[in-house]
Amino acid sequence: MQAMVAMGRTAGKKTRVQRSEEVRDALFQAAAEVVGEYGYIDASITRITQRANLAQGTFYNYFSSRQEIFDELLPVLGAKMLAHIRQQASGARTFLEKEEQSFRAFFSFLKRMPYFLRILNEAEIFAPKAHRQHFHNVTGGYMRFLHSARKNGEIANLSDEALEPLVYMLIATRGYLALRYTDEEGVVNLPEEAVQMYLQLLSKGLLTKEPGAPS
Amino acid sequence: MQAMVAMGRTAGKKTRVQRSEEVRDALFQAAAEVVGEYGYIDASITRITQRANLAQGTFYNYFSSRQEIFDELLPVLGAKMLAHIRQQASGARTFLEKEEQSFRAFFSFLKRMPYFLRILNEAEIFAPKAHRQHFHNVTGGYMRFLHSARKNGEIANLSDEALEPLVYMLIATRGYLALRYTDEEGVVNLPEEAVQMYLQLLSKGLLTKEPGAPS
Amino acid sequence: MQAMVAMGRTAGKKTRVQRSEEVRDALFQAAAEVVGEYGYIDASITRITQRANLAQGTFYNYFSSRQEIFDELLPVLGAKMLAHIRQQASGARTFLEKEEQSFRAFFSFLKRMPYFLRILNEAEIFAPKAHRQHFHNVTGGYMRFLHSARKNGEIANLSDEALEPLVYMLIATRGYLALRYTDEEGVVNLPEEAVQMYLQLLSKGLLTKEPGAPS
Amino acid sequence: MQAMVAMGRTAGKKTRVQRSEEVRDALFQAAAEVVGEYGYIDASITRITQRANLAQGTFYNYFSSRQEIFDELLPVLGAKMLAHIRQQASGARTFLEKEEQSFRAFFSFLKRMPYFLRILNEAEIFAPKAHRQHFHNVTGGYMRFLHSARKNGEIANLSDEALEPLVYMLIATRGYLALRYTDEEGVVNLPEEAVQMYLQLLSKGLLTKEPGAPS
DNA sequence: AATGAATGAGGATTCATTCAT
DNA sequence: TATGAATGAATCCTCATTCAT
Numbered sequence: 036m037q038a039m040v041a042m043g044r045t046a047g048k049k050t051r052v053q054r055s056e057e058v059r060d061a062l063f064q065a066a067a068e069v070v071g072e073y074g075y076i077d078a079s080i081t082r083i084t085q086r087a088n089l090a091q092g093t094f095y096n097y098f099s100s101r102q103e104i105f106d107e108l109l110p111v112l113g114a115k116m117l118a119h120i121r122q123q124a125s126g127a128r129t130f131l132e133k134e135e136q137s138f139r140a141f142f143s144f145l146k147r148m149p150y151f152l153r154i155l156n157e158a159e160i161f162a163p164k165a166h167r168q169h170f171h172n173v174t175g176g177y178m179r180f181l182h183s184a185r186k187n188g189e190i191a192n193l194s195d196e197a198l199e200p201l202v203y204m205l206i207a208t209r210g211y212l213a214l215r216y217t218d219e220e221g222v223v224n225l226p227e228e229a230v231q232m233y234l235q236l237l238s239k240g241l242l243t244k245e246p247g248a249p250s
Numbered sequence: 251m252q253a254m255v256a257m258g259r260t261a262g263k264k265t266r267v268q269r270s271e272e273v274r275d276a277l278f279q280a281a282a283e284v285v286g287e288y289g290y291i292d293a294s295i296t297r298i299t300q301r302a303n304l305a306q307g308t309f310y311n312y313f314s315s316r317q318e319i320f321d322e323l324l325p326v327l328g329a330k331m332l333a334h335i336r337q338q339a340s341g342a343r344t345f346l347e348k349e350e351q352s353f354r355a356f357f358s359f360l361k362r363m364p365y366f367l368r369i370l371n372e373a374e375i376f377a378p379k380a381h382r383q384h385f386h387n388v389t390g391g392y393m394r395f396l397h398s399a400r401k402n403g404e405i406a407n408l409s410d411e412a413l414e415p416l417v418y419m420l421i422a423t424r425g426y427l428a429l430r431y432t433d434e435e436g437v438v439n440l441p442e443e444a445v446q447m448y449l450q451l452l453s454k455g456l457l458t459k460e461p462g463a464p465s
Numbered sequence: 466m467q468a469m470v471a472m473g474r475t476a477g478k479k480t481r482v483q484r485s486e487e488v489r490d491a492l493f494q495a496a497a498e499v500v501g502e503y504g505y506i507d508a509s510i511t512r513i514t515q516r517a518n519l520a521q522g523t524f525y526n527y528f529s530s531r532q533e534i535f536d537e538l539l540p541v542l543g544a545k546m547l548a549h550i551r552q553q554a555s556g557a558r559t560f561l562e563k564e565e566q567s568f569r570a571f572f573s574f575l576k577r578m579p580y581f582l583r584i585l586n587e588a589e590i591f592a593p594k595a596h597r598q599h600f601h602n603v604t605g606g607y608m609r610f611l612h613s614a615r616k617n618g619e620i621a622n623l624s625d626e627a628l629e630p631l632v633y634m635l636i637a638t639r640g641y642l643a644l645r646y647t648d649e650e651g652v653v654n655l656p657e658e659a660v661q662m663y664l665q666l667l668s669k670g671l672l673t674k675e676p677g678a679p680s
Numbered sequence: 681m682q683a684m685v686a687m688g689r690t691a692g693k694k695t696r697v698q699r700s701e702e703v704r705d706a707l708f709q710a711a712a713e714v715v716g717e718y719g720y721i722d723a724s725i726t727r728i729t730q731r732a733n734l735a736q737g738t739f740y741n742y743f744s745s746r747q748e749i750f751d752e753l754l755p756v757l758g759a760k761m762l763a764h765i766r767q768q769a770s771g772a773r774t775f776l777e778k779e780e781q782s783f784r785a786f787f788s789f790l791k792r793m794p795y796f797l798r799i800l801n802e803a804e805i806f807a808p809k810a811h812r813q814h815f816h817n818v819t820g821g822y823m824r825f826l827h828s829a830r831k832n833g834e835i836a837n838l839s840d841e842a843l844e845p846l847v848y849m850l851i852a853t854r855g856y857l858a859l860r861y862t863d864e865e866g867v868v869n870l871p872e873e874a875v876q877m878y879l880q881l882l883s884k885g886l887l888t889k890e891p892g893a894p895s
Numbered sequence: 896a897a898t899g900a901a902t903g904a905g906g907a908t909t910c911a912t913t914c915a916t
Numbered sequence: 917t918a919t920g921a922a923t924g925a926a927t928c929c930t931c932a933t934t935c936a937t
Contacts, residue, residue: 055896074375076291080932090898092935101932159429160289160372191454193447200427200444201451207426208419214374215418229415232408236416239406240455266916270921294906305923307909316907485917504805506721510911520919522914531911589859590719590802621884623877630857630874631881637856638849644804645848659845662838666846669836670885696937700900724927735902737930746928902934913923 059097061087066104067112071150071221075105075161106165109158112151113169117176119144130189133180135234141209142225149221152213170206177202208233274312276302281319282327286365286436290320290376320377323369328384331366332391334359345404348395350449356424357440364436367428385421392417423448489527491517496534497542501580501651505535505591536595539588542581543599547606549574560619563610565664571639572655579651582643600636607632638663704742706732711749712757716795716866720750720806750807753799758814761796762821764789775834778825780879786854787870794866797858815851822847853878 065087069078080101084091098104123140127133145152158166181198184190193201217223264272280302284293295316299306313319338355342348360367373381396413399405408416432438495517499508510531514521528534553570557563575582588596611628614620623631647653694702710732714723725746729736743749768785772778790797803811826843829835838846862868 051896058896076375079930092898092900092933093896095933096896157375160291160375191450193450194443196441196443197447197450200430200441201447203426203430204423204448204451207422210426211418211422212415215415226411226415228409228411232412232416233419235406235408235412236419236451236455238455240451240453266920273921295908296906306907307924308922310908310910311921481917488917506805509909522912522919522921523917525912526917587805590721590805621880623880624873626871626873627877630860630871631877633856633860634853634878634881637852641848641852641856642845645845656841656845658839658841662842662846663849665836665838665842666849666881666885668885670881670883696899703900725929726927736928737903738901740929740931741900898935898937900935900937902932904932905930906928908928909926911923911925914919914921916919916921 058087058089058093062089062094062097063104063107063111067108067154068150070105070108070157071153074153075157078105102162105158105162108154109162109165109169110172112148112154113172115148116141116144116151117172119147121176130184130187131234131238134237135230138209138230138233142213142223145213145217145223149223152210152217152221152223156210156214173206174199174202177206273302273304273308277304277309277312278319278322278326282323282365282369285320285323285372286368289368290372293320317377320373321380324373324377324380324384327363327366327369328387330363331356331359332387334362345399345402346449346453349452350445353424353445353448357428357438360428360432360438364432364438367425367432367436367438371425371429388421389414389417392420488517488519488523492519492524492527493534493537493541497538497584498580500535500538500587501583504583505587508535532592535588535592538584539592539595539599540602542578542584543602545578546571546574546581547602549577560614560617561664561668564667565660568639568660568663572643572653575643575647575653579653582640582647582651582653586640586644603636604629604632607636703732703734703738707734707739707742708749708752708756712753712799713795715750715753715802716798719798720802723750747807750803751810754803754807754810754814757793757796757799758817760793761786761789762817764792775829775832776879776883779882780875783854783875783878787858787868790858790862790868794862794868797855797862797866797868801855801859818851819844819847822850 062083066078066083069082069086073082078101080091080094083104084094094104098107120137120140123143124133124136127136155169158169178198181190181202185192185198212225212229213223216225216229277298281293281298284297284301288297293316295306295309298319299309309319313322335352335355338358339348339351342351370384373384393413396405396417400407400413427440427444428438431440431444492513496508496513499512499516503512508531510521510524513534514524524534528537550567550570553573554563554566557566585596585599588599608628611620611623611632615622615628642655642659643653646655646659707728711723711728714727714731718727723746725736725739728749729739739749743752765782765785768788769778769781772781800811800814803814823843826835826847830837830843857870857874858868861870861874
């Protein structure tokens, strides 16, 4: 004991602050996993603290309520998602390339963080504030991206009033496809056809040039 | 009075069966409203029966559990939604017309039944079986519609594997737009631009013909 | 309708009173069966009336409460039991013969009315008043029987204070053995050894004359 | 204070574990009393926790359900009863002495623990598993005792098939006499005549040598 | 700061009994 | 008299949160 104290704050020994952050992170991580596995409803404090190997009471030293940690989940993980997508799409040049790479990146992110999807989806119900925040972040970036594509003449000259629902639509698509193509184990497996359909819709729409010509 | 007696059970005094059906309907309606307002979680038996002006115990004369009524909500209302959409779109001729009218009909249905949206959205979590069933009904009809449009040569010759995610995408779009354009009071107000954008996306896609031409 | 009314109260037609007694009996019989099968706890009014093919409410036209029918079960059936035992033992001459035949009669009664045992056993808990009454009836008869045997010099000259616990003991024996030798289906199957042991105990006791002599 | 610190956890301040055991014991004791007074049916969690001066919820920190504590009552108290009887009868030499002392010990145990009788009796209905276990323990010990007396030639050479019902009979006797000689306050008061009658029955039976000789 | 026991509000469900038809 | 729907008191159990150690 004395030796350890003598060691002071130098190496190998964590500061109080570090230790504290570690515990907080452990709780956060545990909450993310538990919500991902069981959903917000069944993400009880007991389950979360057990997963973090901590006592129930410890939870309240770091979060003032269950809702508070719920509200933190999506913003933090959502930022990671955005970072991942940006990084993956950074090499793309054209609008369509960027769209494709972002689209694929969303699904590759889910492969790495399978619990994110449930956190995202159920947040609308259980952490509406967080969901709004996340949604705002995502749409903001998307809007800027579309504005720039519009300025470059890469996409049709849609009004701002049309751009907004477009963004909603594209975001909805990602989320919903992820949900539909997630199996029992929580692994997402998007068929390549879905990607191609998505890109075709964006680029050319669905209609044939000469309607009435049977296939 | 004499007339009533002569009329038998057709009008005036209600039979026990009629009265019973009324109570059941009252409970169903109350549940729909309460779920629409508070969500499934906070749709307690107390709230539902209070709204229906009935005692708690009465609930269990008509439904064997809270989950049972939850599981009935979406199928019943979902059928109404489909009927409404079909009816509204029945006059349309081309694929795009039909799409437009169905699309608008979805939102006009929500105007009439504002609580439907929440029931639909949260069902995935709180009434998964019902949700699967509803989803199956909706996608089934949509798939048939697209198949037929494809056969007629109205839309591009997409594979079945591409058609499925397309359906998901279109359904997701409706739901998400509804959510985004619903105000605090629960009233949906879709801007006309959203409709136009939707139709444009379907018909022509987003891309310009000569990429690079700045606007 | 008119013809039936014209028939009046003559033959084939039951009087109001008869009909009323039939319904009451049906309820009584149903209650006995239900209690015998499920026990008093699970003998709900619903179950009883269902078994009697009557509506719930009808019950309260004949009994003022659930407890009331419970309290009637044992006295009525207990009287039948006593009648059966008396009849079976009527031919016996000596004390031991009478004991044996009564003893056997108790078990033969249970074979005919398998639900009686449970009604009897659980009555101590669920119909204590009835149980006390039944117990009083049974011990009364038994005491008279023992008094008479004592007067005849057939049994040891026990005091009244000793006779009473003896009666309790013998009654306890019957009930307990019945319970232990009833199988899952509710059928009682007393081994002949039990009868012989009972009779030997009564006649000679257990002790050997020359204690210490190993067998 | 210093002394206490020097003493560590051995006295004075209670450890968490000790405190926890005390609460559990308090709940157990409260449950035993409440069941003894009101019976299993009316031994609600509310009553039990009130008697223990604890909140309702506390109950579930120690027992996972109402049934669980019910199932624990008889095994624990039954073991105490057996220990008491064994201890009381340990000095006896002959079969009859041992029987007498065990017999008396059963009733002296009830004097100390008046609520035990009801717990025991109703367990057949409300804690059948526990009752079977207890019954098995009791009969097992009794059977061994009788086997040994038979080997020693102290009692008649009964077959095993006769020994079993004998044990049932003796156990039934104790329970039933206790029940009959318990007053309103729940205090058992067995008359000495009952003991003497029991012993006479065991030793000599009831019959006179020369039947027919009037007293 | 960590612990984990104590708390009690809240909710689903059961069922004997009442009562209008 | 028969019916069966309506009632609401009663009960078990869960779990977020508090708090003493």
